[in-house]
Amino acid sequence: MHNTFPIPRKIVIASRESLLAMWQAKHIQKRLAELYPQTEISILGMTTRGDQILDQSLSKIGGKGLFIKELEQALEDGRADIAVHSMKDMPMNVPEGFALAAITEREDPRDAFVSNHFKYLDELPSGSVVGTSSLRRESQLRARYPHLQVQPLRGNVQTRLRKLDEGQYAAIILAAAGLKRLELSNRITALLNPEQSLPAVGQGALGIECRADRADLIEMLQPLHHRETAYCVEAERAVSRILGGSCQVPLGAFAEIINDSLRLRGFVAQPDGKRVVSDTLEGTPSSGIEMGKQLAEKLIKQGANEILATLVPSQGW
Numbered sequence: 001m002h003n004t005f006p007i008p009r010k011i012v013i014a015s016r017e018s019l020l021a022m023w024q025a026k027h028i029q030k031r032l033a034e035l036y037p038q039t040e041i042s043i044l045g046m047t048t049r050g051d052q053i054l055d056q057s058l059s060k061i062g063g064k065g066l067f068i069k070e071l072e073q074a075l076e077d078g079r080a081d082i083a084v085h086s087m088k089d090m091p092m093n094v095p096e097g098f099a100l101a102a103i104t105e106r107e108d109p110r111d112a113f114v115s116n117h118f119k120y121l122d123e124l125p126s127g128s129v130v131g132t133s134s135l136r137r138e139s140q141l142r143a144r145y146p147h148l149q150v151q152p153l154r155g156n157v158q159t160r161l162r163k164l165d166e167g168q169y170a171a172i173i174l175a176a177a178g179l180k181r182l183e184l185s186n187r188i189t190a191l192l193n194p195e196q197s198l199p200a201v202g203q204g205a206l207g208i209e210c211r212a213d214r215a216d217l218i219e220m221l222q223p224l225h226h227r228e229t230a231y232c233v234e235a236e237r238a239v240s241r242i243l244g245g246s247c248q249v250p251l252g253a254f255a256e257i258i259n260d261s262l263r264l265r266g267f268v269a270q271p272d273g274k275r276v277v278s279d280t281l282e283g284t285p286s287s288g289i290e291m292g293k294q295l296a297e298k299l300i301k302q303g304a305n306e307i308l309a310t311l312v313p314s315q316g317w
Helices: 019-035 069-076 135-144 157-165 176-181 215-224 227-242 285-301 304-309
Strands: 010-016 040-046 082-086 098-103 111-114 129-132 149-152 171-175 190-192 206-211 251-258 261-269 276-283
Touching: 010 019, 010 069, 019 040, 019 082, 019 157, 019 176, 019 206, 019 215, 040 069, 069 082, 069 206, 098 215, 098 227, 111 176, 129 135, 129 157, 135 149, 135 251, 135 261, 135 276, 157 171, 171 176, 206 215, 227 251, 227 261, 227 285, 251 285, 261 285, 261 304, 276 285, 285 304
Parallel strands: 010 040, 010 082, 129 149, 129 171
Antiparallel strands: 082 206, 098 206, 111 171, 111 190, 251 261, 261 276
16 A cells, blocks of 8 residues: 555554553554554553543443543644544544544454353343443343343443452443453353344444544554444444434444345333334445434434433433
8 A cells, every 4th residue: 555645753542541441552553563663653541531430320420422532632732643442432423623544343242241150141030230331231131131130330341340250240241342352251151142232332343533634644544444344333323423322322223244235223222121212224334324324213213312302311411
């Protein structure tokens, strides 16, 4: 590939300091170093407000954007050139002046069931306490397994596993991708298929963000961009964008490409799982964003807006 712009001599990657975020930043650092051995690539670790406030659920303190804003500030003032994010933490609209330069190939997008005493979610006895940090997982658990007790679970992956090991929960639900990346696959008791737990928008994919005026970086990052993953993630994000998706909303959207056809599933639910609307669409991979809009409209026709209207008061943060 011939680059139109000179390759930068130095690149600084902004990252949160959690082990998982640092794994993601190092993974991109390694891939860029293989492509551009002449460039010096370093990582600027940062503690974000989302990492500091651990005694409240994410939905109450302003959602996932809390993990992103400080990193964008570092891009804006030139302390860093690119930021690596988990796509499921990326707000649905990238702010003015910034660009999502690449979406990398997706790791396993599924949710993982982790338990020390039970093999499957279906085995949990009545009253068992299941920990999760997400309204999306909680609403699906409550809808399918009303006999279980769902309790909030915050902290990084290691903290969550420790709380399970201390016996605070019979089981916890985490993203499989994070466990696999941290070489904790041995902790996965079972993988939940999308019928049991529809994944979060963008789950398992990484996004690389830079300032919109850095055409040199955008070009440089293109070899890391994975087109099929991007089609899927953009379709999912289109659903969420129309439905106002954030951590405050129990919403899932998941796209996969099977035999050159993109299959997009989505749902919106009440947190207690008593009401769920869901639908599926199939189409060409390149029409994913349009399909996302269509799927959102179908969910709205089924009553998604009424469900979301009851949740809006909690968004005053």
